[in-house]
Amino acid sequence: MSPALQVNAISKRYGATTALQDVSFELKRGQVCGLLGENGAGKSTLVKSISGVVWPDTGEILLNGESYRPRSIVEGNRRGVSTAFQELSLVPTLSVAVNLFLPHPERNGLGLVLTRKLEQRAAEILEEHGVRDIKPSVLVGDLPLGMRQRIEIVRALQRKPSVLLLDEPTAALSDREWLFGLIDKAVAEETSILYISHKLDEIRRLCSRCVILRNGRKVMDSDVESMSNDEIFTNMAGRSVVETFVSRTPAIRVGLAPRLEVRNLKGPGVEDVSFKLAPGECLGVAGLEGHGQSSLFKALVGLSPVTGGTIAVDGIHVAIRSPREALKHGVALVPEERKSEGIFSDLTTMANISMPVIDGVTRFGLVNRAAERRAVGAVTPSVNLSERFLGYGIGALSGGNQQKAILARALISGAKCLLLFDPTRGVDVGAKQNIYAMMAAFVRDGGSLLFCSTELDELVHLCDRCLVMYRNAIAGDLPREELSQDRLLSIASGFRPQPDVGLAAASQKGA
Template identity: 45%
Template structure:
């Protein structure tokens, strides 16, 4: 129905040659304006980046482009024709397909069924032909260099990285005109396969929209970028002409200070370790040993799924180690859960990975969310006093620079950044002297990040001990006094002070220190 091969696939930016263009998009959810005025224009055969802080409106824009939501104002054109998809499926019939960040695969169906849904090949009596489904699935996998994956395998049993590849493959296969990739590398360790597939797609004349937080990656594959801030398109730029500093400035609206703050470690070697782990084994962990001393910030660097979740969960008693010892303040302990961890010795407070599903209580006020572990402090006698609840929460909120007026709102109504601040404030409010922070700045904007870093540093300066994992290497480089690299459930290397650089961390995270690979990945 549409021409898949525009004649002029190579050329400069220009709305006239745009495969997909959108102008003046506006979307509000109730009182919240998610998208104020967004313009974007994708050119056939080119990879276009969408950049912006969290909450800038990227996800809303993607939802509009994919047909998941309809804009309140503004219009879109696909190859010169009006484009107003009313559903994902509608968008897909016009050859606009999306690979979602939260994978959209169905765990109990086979790889082949997932690839072909919703149009499975029919046999008689409107039954689906299993054989032809498998054949078609195998063919799609082969076309995208994934023949090692069994088309009959149940998707839920594949490794996370392979599931992400299937998600991407399905989108590419359906994208005759426009391909939207939302954080496609979230669980991919390397980008070679992905970039190969993207290049093949652009050679077919497909316009690609690439959304990622990782600027190095964006620079490698994209030629132009649109920057969103506060729901408005700030600029569309040629990436060749814009420096990292320029882009940060456009995203944040101010100059970005990116330096490692030198911190004097207060830790005296004579003091007992706050937390000592000896030969910890269990689940996927093997012989994990390290110490965490007062005043120290210890980072954990690892690819997705190398045992960091299990490590953190064991250290607060959500999962049980098979063997090994955990000591708090020099005494061996066995936790029965996070509550126990808070109470034993000088206390351990835990910040979980997923803010929405493991952290916040969306219907309760931000103040209640902060003081929950120490609710007793907000009570006068047996009844909770509202004033006291707010004042206890405020003391902690101040430490993460959270505006106190948000405290009486239901936390579900706050932005992701403020929710995360409240959760960090919760760990501080517990009074625990050791914090276990799993990805403390996950999915928050740059300003919030700095507030969180400052709070963590201040906590350590006061003699607290912090163990944190981060999915972003610059965060570890900026924050950690020492660092452990995990691979396959083992500590592969330990770093200290100035040794902590992105290059050295990456090598250790890949499980081996070979110079070629280090460079290959960093290129």
Template identity: 35%
Template sequence: MQSYILVMEDIEKEFPGVKALQKVSLKLKRGEVHALLGENGAGKSTLLKILAGAYKKDSGQIIVDSQKVEIKNPRHAQELGIAIIYQELSVLPYLNVAENIFLGRLPRRGPYPRWIDWKKCYEESAELLERLGLKIDPRTPASQLKVAEQQVVEIAKALSLNAKIIAMDEPTAPLTPREIDNLFKVIHLLKEQGVSIIYVSHRLSEVKEICDRATVLRDGQNVGTVNVKETEIADWIRMMVGRELDQMFPKVSVPRGPETLRVSNLTTSKLKNISFRAYQGEILGIAGLVGAGRTELARAIFGADPVQQGQILINGKVAVLSNPREAIDKGIGLVPEDRKGQGLVLSMSVKDNITMANMEGLSKFGKLNLSLEKDLASKYVKDLKIATPSIYQETVNLSGGNQQKVVLAKWLCSKCKILIIDEPTRGIDVGAKVEIYELLNELVKNGATVIMISSELPELLGMSDRILVMHEGRITGELSREQFTEENVMLYATGYASHSLN
């Protein structure tokens, strides 16, 4: 037992209608990086929230540093030396960086407890940020930070607690490759200092690089714990999904149909003379580095951002898309990068989220056909295999992969013919990724046009028929499947090469 800093044994947790954890165990060694793997809904987040004191376990035992404990609340977890960095950021935008790092623990000075030692606060914050490779003034308002910088502030906050156990839930999701390298350096440093890390990520290549052991969960149960160096990624996938995944990217070949979308000289505050065509029955990939303008292009086509000049033609006719409602009326759908903030109303039911973009089609003389709405929502839940106890379940209670399916179901229900999908599988487990790809295949087989924006090059190369590459608000290259290589994409994405498009 002495070699383990943490033992979670036979942990059980049940929510209404859902057995989230069934006798789940996790043993974390001192100074190791331990991966926690599993599909969305496997129970990873629930286990972390129990460790953090956010949820109370129904049964089982937790031993921290050889002492059996009942973690009462998040404050108690911190006192035990446990810090959790959640996937959803908790940075407060109206406070500065240092205030966020030492929230509730601002250093004091002088004879009066209310006097804050701002000098010490800023100095210690600067030291923590420097350890993480982030050179920003601790006085900077958090509202001015990029998402990647906010993530680093979250990590700095955990480090400031001098935690013995740090759990990281998808910490690299919003980070650039350089920022990920910095994070890995910090993890190595923490490991050398005897800190233990629980690492949750769907990027299995990262697990292979950074982790020592891995515990796999499936359907709320333990599948096994393995040595990372002695096993392969294919072994973990088999454990996670309970089946072989011979084809990670189940691309289907669909004959290209007529042109459905033409963008000519589109210019916004972030885009410069964008021109391209998209066709029925194809998946058109959009590649580019962070800041290249990919998301801005999607928003401009969808009418969410103002266009300064240029034209958009749908089925050969000029379309004026000054707002998303007009885009939806023209048969365009957008699955945004931030599915929780922009793609869903989390407090609403699965049913209401699925049907919200098709209220007119479900209404007659201004009256909603409740029976038809229920039948349609039930159909898409069944067809898309959305794991939910009921169509009336609040969407916030679904896993990330199932939430993404609900967003897709919304646009299928609206009968859109041009679907723009931004980061289709971000934060989604490997099994659910394949299901999302198969849904995209079904869309193009049924005559839709899919425009897929992704930061995952293997995903773009595996699923696209063509790839447009962006750099600094421009399209710098177009690649056919015969030209697909990561090197070719990066050549155009970095601005080292470009060619005109026909």
């Protein structure tokens, strides 16, 4: 029996950049094959080539033994290939129901979408896939990222494909077991799955085989059971890289005014939130999806209205109505969604980074390119972003390098307080280490971090304290010595900590 998918020596170039070079592999029926590689290794280009987003320059792809050269995603879907993309492909201005049936939702004789019928069928599909907390009628743009990720996955699965491509599907999910159950069911129905992830525990849980790309080439194709973690990291990076958290000495500046002090803050999705963030402190924010973390970060930089409470920076009360005002007070946000909120995709990487200081290197309307390069060159080493990427359009960079550019832009702004919302989401282990090092250096130099992560081990190992949010309020404030994944998850699920560890005690202590 022929493989479900066979990729034979495909290559793809973008100008002088080789994204894929002679990549070959096959995917058997009912098999889950992992695809690993650092950011920029060629994984996204391979997924796009199989999905129909781009055409390979050379080589061929066979689907169920037949030539497969889709001219679009729609044609790929029609042939039985469905993809859940990391950078979500949903239309935010349309409802969940319409998105599930794009690009051809059912219409009546007048060409109008049959809304009620569509929503009824969408509700059935959501129920079939274990999604009971999302209404088919709601606009996708009104949903938090994790819910949109689930809709992206359900849309790919409901087409009943013979080949399913899942690109970093758990990057924004709070409940991985939901997805794992759906994958087990799909495999039982002989769906073949290419699973792209940076998380080795997921690869070992789901995949029987693993393909590793490096610099556009396949460097390893082996059974997962026979591969050690060190062997996987070495093949991914061309060097030994282990995902570890380097212990650091606390750098909190005792006796100084709080860098950021929030009292009784209220607004959409924020209920009476209070906390203090000291100079040199990394303060974590944990919580299950939809419990106010995103709303809090947006309120702090003026992206969401504040209806009550106060914000003080370095002991001075401020009114922040926009990210520009926040930056004037030394507060910068690294947002949740880098593609839609963090980058200007039609500009170069250099232009994206230099934006906060562009006025300082401009005279009579002309940018002094040498001064711009010097300013950018002063911060890119902090995030280990290669100088060769500065002249590229930022849209051509991998997700990890885009995130490094966003972090470099925050650093170049001179902000002393960074709000980092899930900064390592969807980046490889090497890029994570670069980001961890940047964070450690920032607080060591007296900066302050408010750090939200969906990966609880990051919060446990990187933070001096951690706030836990539940139902849009702070349910716990845990010191470093009491941080554990189980404790964070317990509080985030609604189990209250003992009174002496809660926010009330911490507030009384600081009063």
